[in-house]
Amino acid sequence: MRKLDGLEAIVTGASRGLGRAIAREYAREGAKVVVCARPQSPTGLAGTIDETARGIEAEGGEALPVTCDVSDESQVKDMVERVMERYGRIDVLVNNAGIMVLGESILEIDTARWDQNMAVNVRGPYLTCKYVLPVMMKQQRGNFISIGSRTTTENRGGVLYSPTKAALHMFSMCLAEEVQEHNIAVNVLNPGPLRSEGSSIIPWAQQDWHLRVEPEAVGPCAVYLALQDARSFTGQTVLRSEFGQTWGF
Numbered sequence: 001m002r003k004l005d006g007l008e009a010i011v012t013g014a015s016r017g018l019g020r021a022i023a024r025e026y027a028r029e030g031a032k033v034v035v036c037a038r039p040q041s042p043t044g045l046a047g048t049i050d051e052t053a054r055g056i057e058a059e060g061g062e063a064l065p066v067t068c069d070v071s072d073e074s075q076v077k078d079m080v081e082r083v084m085e086r087y088g089r090i091d092v093l094v095n096n097a098g099i100m101v102l103g104e105s106i107l108e109i110d111t112a113r114w115d116q117n118m119a120v121n122v123r124g125p126y127l128t129c130k131y132v133l134p135v136m137m138k139q140q141r142g143n144f145i146s147i148g149s150r151t152t153t154e155n156r157g158g159v160l161y162s163p164t165k166a167a168l169h170m171f172s173m174c175l176a177e178e179v180q181e182h183n184i185a186v187n188v189l190n191p192g193p194l195r196s197e198g199s200s201i202i203p204w205a206q207q208d209w210h211l212r213v214e215p216e217a218v219g220p221c222a223v224y225l226a227l228q229d230a231r232s233f234t235g236q237t238v239l240r241s242e243f244g245q246t247w248g249f
């Protein structure tokens, strides 16, 4: 018996980086995983949802790739409908999709980019939670995991990125309270600095590259959170770096 046998999980932003690592780990633990990202990534970075799904299937797992821009309401609605048609339930939603534009001055940021960062990092989780929530309310069980950041509390990310993660943090804490009566857990996972594809194009990430961990290191923490409900663990922020000591793993 694996830890996530019988569960259905959606991981947003699973074409590369942390999302791909969490999706793979969930599938190894027996979950059926929906891997989502945009149909065409404007980043030019390697990785697609089809490749993630093929990697999972090659290891004997089950994955459903679904194209979805999380900032687009109709695409989010369609994704949830597709998942329900295929699996009939959703146990875990990992809000991982995110844009990392760090360290720029307010004068360098044009308004369209500000709006795009807010749309992906804040509106995205709002939309995915909004459309998944009725499913979990029916089940009277479920689990939302938001990928947070140390930039929520430390002034490291700059005026564009940090406010998006601070907003996601508070959104998650408020949602945890709102949905507790339906036995739905909402927690924030702060993965710490990663060696992801996204990090590889942030100039100052090169300076502490040796201190960063591979996204796969976050897997056990993400599995632990996926096993929670509102009776066991909700409204918390878990730091990957302290996971072993603090949470007994």
Ligand code: NAP
Pocket: 012, 013, 014, 015, 016, 017, 018, 019, 036, 037, 038, 039, 040, 041, 042, 043, 047, 048, 068, 069, 070, 071, 095, 096, 097, 098, 099, 100, 120, 147, 148, 149, 150, 190, 191, 192, 193, 194, 195, 196, 197, 198, 199, 215
């Ligand atoms: P990454 O390598 O850049 O991957 C980002 C993922 O998000 C990709 O799969 C990308 O897919 C997807 N994505 C971007 N915009 C999207 C949209 N509109 N709709 C759907 N998917 C979208 O980044 P990462 O380092 O793995 O970061 C993942 C998460 O961890 C982010 O929320 C980030 O803020 C957080 N985080 C990262 C670090 C770090 O050190 N890297 C530290 C703390 C927190 P497509 O481009 O293919 O659509």
